[in-house]
Amino acid sequence: MADINVVAGQFVNYYYETFDNSQPEERAKNLQVLYRPSSMLTFEGTQLLGVEAIGERLAQLPKVQHKIVTLDAQPSSGAVASVLVSVTGTLAIDGENPMNFSQIFHLLPEAQSYYVFNDIFRLNIS
Amino acid sequence: MADINVVAGQFVNYYYETFDNSQPEERAKNLQVLYRPSSMLTFEGTQLLGVEAIGERLAQLPKVQHKIVTLDAQPSSGAVASVLVSVTGTLAIDGENPMNFSQIFHLLPEAQSYYVFNDIFRLNIS
Numbered sequence: 001m002a003d004i005n006v007v008a009g010q011f012v013n014y015y016y017e018t019f020d021n022s023q024p025e026e027r028a029k030n031l032q033v034l035y036r037p038s039s040m041l042t043f044e045g046t047q048l049l050g051v052e053a054i055g056e057r058l059a060q061l062p063k064v065q066h067k068i069v070t071l072d073a074q075p076s077s078g079a080v081a082s083v084l085v086s087v088t089g090t091l092a093i094d095g096e097n098p099m100n101f102s103q104i105f106h107l108l109p110e111a112q113s114y115y116v117f118n119d120i121f122r123l124n125i126s
Numbered sequence: 127m128a129d130i131n132v133v134a135g136q137f138v139n140y141y142y143e144t145f146d147n148s149q150p151e152e153r154a155k156n157l158q159v160l161y162r163p164s165s166m167l168t169f170e171g172t173q174l175l176g177v178e179a180i181g182e183r184l185a186q187l188p189k190v191q192h193k194i195v196t197l198d199a200q201p202s203s204g205a206v207a208s209v210l211v212s213v214t215g216t217l218a219i220d221g222e223n224p225m226n227f228s229q230i231f232h233l234l235p236e237a238q239s240y241y242v243f244n245d246i247f248r249l250n251i252s
Binding site for chain 1: 214
């Protein structure tokens with residue numbers, strides 16, 4: 001089994017670099033490859049299922065700069081090489097004041113790679 | 127399958143009410159029942175495995191008041207009735223200014239109930 005911290009680090013770097021460096025209309029195309037028809041995204045409480053719905057939501061978001069502050073990973077199963085990833089950090093919209101966020105990814109193995117089965121995003125601004 | 131939002135809500139209410147209303151020396155005993163030998167807790171980056179190690183860490187924490195701000199849940203598997211729970215909120219130590227936190231629980235079914243397989247806690251104070 002690959003080192004889950006390496007898997008988590010590579011995934012998170014790819015996700016946020018792609019998110020931040022793609023124009024919104026390109027972002028969905030570049031990130032949809034990480035999801036499958038059974039993938040779930042709960043974005044600020046709104047539940048979305050599948051590649052198309054998730055891509056549409058990602059395309060609607062403004063240009064954002066994420067900064068990862070903490071990254072934690074654990075194996076999520078004793079039987080499968082799946083990885084639970086927790087990220088906290090800040091994001092800035094159009095250069096405005098950064099807001100705290102937290103995001104979870106549950107990565108399931110597929111061939112020599114992983115896809116996102118669960119994705120939960122929340123601003124943490126209380 | 128039980129409604130995962132009900133499962134998540136009942137679990138989270140039990141966890142934080144027990145955490146906040148137990149004296150630290152009682153807290154470990156009251157919360158350890160939620161964990162198993164394979165359970166993992168990553169607490170502010172420190173990785174702990176199993177009931178004893180997790181209980182010891184919980185017992186060391188000061189008296190805290192949690193306030194749940196957001197609660198999200200998703201099924202974490204297409205095969206098993208497991209539940210991924212994401213919490214954001216604030217916690218106050220000894221009545222001081224509240225700090226944002228985020229916590230993830232991955233609940234696996236066992237008999238008619240659930241136990242915590244994954245638990246990741248982070249303050250979100252950047």
